[in-house]
Amino acid sequence: MIALDEDRIMLRDSAREFLTDKSPASELRRLRDTKDKDGFSRDLWRGMKDMGWTGILIDEANGGSDFGHVGMALVCEEMGRTLAASPFLSTAVMAATAIRRGGSEEQKKKWLPAISEAKAIIALAVDEGRKHAPEKTALKAEISGNAFKLNGEKSFVVDGHVADAIIVAARTEGEPGDKNGISLFLVDAKAPGISIERVIGVDSRNNARIKFENVNAVDALGVTGKGFGLLENALNAGRAGVAAELLGVAGESFDRTVVFLKERKQFGKPIGAFQALQHRAAHLFGELELLRSLVLSACVTLDKSPDAAGSIVSAxxxxxxxxxxxxxxxxxxxxxxxxxxxxxDIGLFMKRARAAQELLGDAYFHADRYAQSQKF
Amino acid sequence: MPLDTFRQETREWLAQNCPPEMRKPSRGEPDICWGGRNWQFHSNDQKIWLERMASKGWTVPMWPKEYGGGGLSREEEKILREEMRAINARSPLESFGIWMLGPALLHFGSEAQKKEYLPPIARGEIRWCQGYSEPGAGSDLASLQTKAEDKGDHFLVNGQKIWTSYADKADWIFCLVRTDPAAPKHKGISFVLFDMTTKGVTTKPILLISGKSPFCETFFENVKVPKANLVGTLNDGWTIAKYLLTHERASIGSGLSLAGMRSLPAEAIKSFGRDASGRLDNPFVREEVIRAEIDGRALLATIERYRAEAKAGQGVGAKSAILKYAGTELNKRRYEAFMTIGGSDALEWESARSDEGTLAREWLRTKANSIEGGTSEIMLGIVAKRILDLPEA
Incomplete structure (x- = not known):
């Protein structure tokens, strides 16, 4: 376990400053109330590029800043604190990980610099039912000539409505429920046969329901039929990112609550002087501390040995x-x-917390997965 | 010395010097070596192990060498711990002297006091107990009434302590006494040391629900304590008390999460078996167990994080209250789960099969965790005031 060093403290502080300035919670209100066509600000996304965040998990040779997962988590936490909407999680975390870990040299050269430069938004399409269950992937990929034809439907695809390309988890062999037989394909979001329906969520953030009808896929990511491990790599980075974002969402709503407890007066004194509320606040502070340690521990593991990170990420x-x-x-x-x-804004934090709990597996999913990792 | 050389030499020394019996899994309390004047070693191996480790200063690896310690750096101490764990070596000595008085003396003691008291602690020759709580001063510790009157060359101590752990087995006591009854309650307390064989000291064990008596009532009637036995400044003992309480809380929180604990998943599998998918064949128990397992991991990660942050000079201070609160509450939760999972076996009290009710006694013991060293409610109050800066209740 580590304490944050100076570079990382600086990264966190500059992230807090940048986001408080450029993307406070009022910005999410603006996106919501003006019915913004993208649901996020492209200016903000370019600003994140200038901060080095779009390439946070990309090697320097491909234009990235390569701050690692600990750095990624610090940025995600700050994004949680201001409820910043951006394609960071889908593109800079999950797609970047899938391509960096599983892509051919050609694929890396094509996509990683484009992500670093904020020139490409790439969504990861995994879920099909209402609950996250990657091994239950059913969307079919059948060989047809020297390509695959994709048929099926994806849901809860974060940033699917603005994506330039989509990484699709598809089944080339076996049955839903088998980890074997899952393949990842990179497809152009405008390819014939793809229809994208934007979904605006309770948290005013966006995802998409995407239909694939005889979509031509030639660009496999990694080995076909053996894509589950690579998918897990990408998902684990994303799950750690969402956990860090939730730490930020929870931390910020807690901090605001503590300020309120000191200001709000009833019965002639600040309500924070009542022990009933003090103890609940103190308990919550302890829980936040425990969570912070697990998030940090998960990201240290992702940096050191990503293939062994599944269990701590689930925790x-x-x-x-x-x-x-x-x-x-x-x-x-x-x-x-x-x-x-x-x-x-408290309601906005509650709505985002609800959506982020669901995203990439809820508490039950991860408790079960943690138990399985312990052979329990 | 380069760290890998240190590791290599430590490994070799341990291999040659740790007796076989000291590498068997510890059963906890019955296998602990507490030391002291009246200590009866459980075996010759236990005695040899203590002597050998003490000769290296490794009963207190990070204390300075001149006070009987090993003079190790934090990194070296970590290596020593890892190498001991690798061969399952038991701790050679545990004591309140090591955990509590030692750190306080290193911080607040005079040079003469350090020289006099620390080496016997390191060698396991003197066993200490802590005189803090009184019948009328529990959570409100600073209201303590045991008084020490100035009689020229000595203090005359009169009063009563309670919940004094192992007072009946201890050689010396470090004790909070009131030296200025007129001052505000936090400002009239002093920290003194005295021999438990001094005339006027008596102890009486308290029978607990676990059937054991780790705590005593301790009475002082006209006990003469030399002035030289005052630690720190007269009437400023509360500073030392707070320092020690912080230390104690961190070690209670950390101590509970140490390895070698009973395994909840293993016990659950014994009771319920697995279903066809390999999962525990009881989803309700499985969920409860795994929640406790993850919280245990979170606690360990937090202990490690605070350690790393303290080392990096990032303040931790009042956060020990969080470790104490989270650690003790989790331990109680775990033992409730052990009792449920263990079923009727767990209820056995007087039977050889249960080793005389070990589990049930441990379960009952955990209930004290969130009371001793400051209750959970006191811990939450500390977090509310010192960290969150909420107004006085």
Missing amino acids: AKYKACEVAKLAVSEAVQMFGGMGMTDEI
Whole structure:
């Protein structure tokens, strides 16, 4: 385990400064209320490029800054704190990981610099049913000449509505439920046969439902039929990122609640002087500390030995879901009636926490996966 | 010395010097060596192991050599721990002297006090106990009433302590006493040391629900304590008390999460077996167990993170209250799960099969975890005030 060194503290502080300035929670309101056509700001995305974040998991030879997963998590946490909407998770974390780990030299040369330069948005299409279950992939990829034909449907594809390309998890062999027989394909989002339906979520963030009808796929990522490990690599990086974002969402709503406890007066004193609330706040602070350690530990492992990170990543995502759920519920309760209004931001944190819990596997999914990793 | 050379030499020394019996898994309390004047070694191997480790200063690896320590750096100490774990070596000595008084003396003691008291702790010759709580001063510790009157060359101590761990087996006590009854409660307390064989000291074990008596009532009637036995400044003992409590809380929180604990998953599989997919054949128990396992891992990661942050000069301080709170509450949860999972076996109290009710007694013992060294509620209050800066209740 590590303490943050100076470089990382600087990264965190500059992320906090940048996001507080360029993308505070009011920016999410603006995107929501103006019914923005993308659901995120392309200016902000270019700003993230200038900060070196788009290439945060990409090697320097391909234009990246290569700060690693610990750095990624610090940025995600700050994004959680300001509810910043951007294609960071889909593109800079998951797609970058899939291509860096599984791509051919040609694929890397084509896509990694484009991601680093914020010239390509790439979505990862995995889920099909309403719950995250990668091994249940059913979308079919059948050989047809020297290409594959993709047929099926994907859901909850984050940034699918603005993607230039899509990494699709498809089944080339076996049955849904088999880890073997899953392949990853890179397809152009405008390829014939792809129809994309934008879905705006409860958190005012965007994903897509995508239909594939006889879509031509020639660009396999990694070895066909053996894509599950690579998919897991990409998903684990994403899960750690979401866990870090949840730490930020929970941490920020907690900090705002503590400020409120000191300001709000009832019965002639600040409500934070009441032990009933003090103890709940203190308990929550402890939970946030525990979560922070798991997120950090998961990212240290992802940096050192990514293929062995599945279990600690699941521990972190599980805990992130539980702690964030508690943090935002307590925030609304302690803010009282005000917590129920759209006027203050607490509700926005609660909505994002709900969506991020679901994203890439909820607490039950990860508890089960952690148990399986312990042969339990 | 380069660290890999140190590792190599440590490994060789341990291989040659750790007796076979000291490499068997410890059963916990019955296998601990506490040391002290009246200590009866459980075996010759236990005695040899203590002597050999003490000769290297490795009973207290990071204390300076001149006080009986090993003078190791943090990195070296970590290597020593790892190499001991690798051969399953037991700890040669545990004591309140090592955990609590030693660190306090290193911090607040005079040179003469360090020279006099630290080496016997390191060699396991003197066993210490802690005189803090009183019948009327539990959570409100600073209201303690045991008084020490200035009688020229000595203090005259009168009063009563309670929950004094192993007072009946200890040789010396470090004790909080009131030296200025007129001052505000935090400002009139001093920290003194005295021999438990001094005239006027008596102890009486307290029978607990576990059937054991690790704690005592301790009475002082006109006990003469030399002035030289005052640690730190007169009437400023609360500073030392707070320092020690912080230390104690961190070690209670950390101690509970050490390896060698009972395994919940293994016990659950014994009771319920697995289903066709290899999962525990009881989804409710499986969920409860795995939640506790993940929380245990989170606690360990937090202990390690705080350690790394303290080393990097990033303040930790009041955060020990979090380790104490989270660690003790988790331990209680785990033992409730062990009792449920163990079924009727876990209820056995007087039977050879249960080793005289070991599990049930441990379960009952855990209930004290969130009371001793500051209750969970006190810990939450510390977090609320010192970290969150919430107003006085």
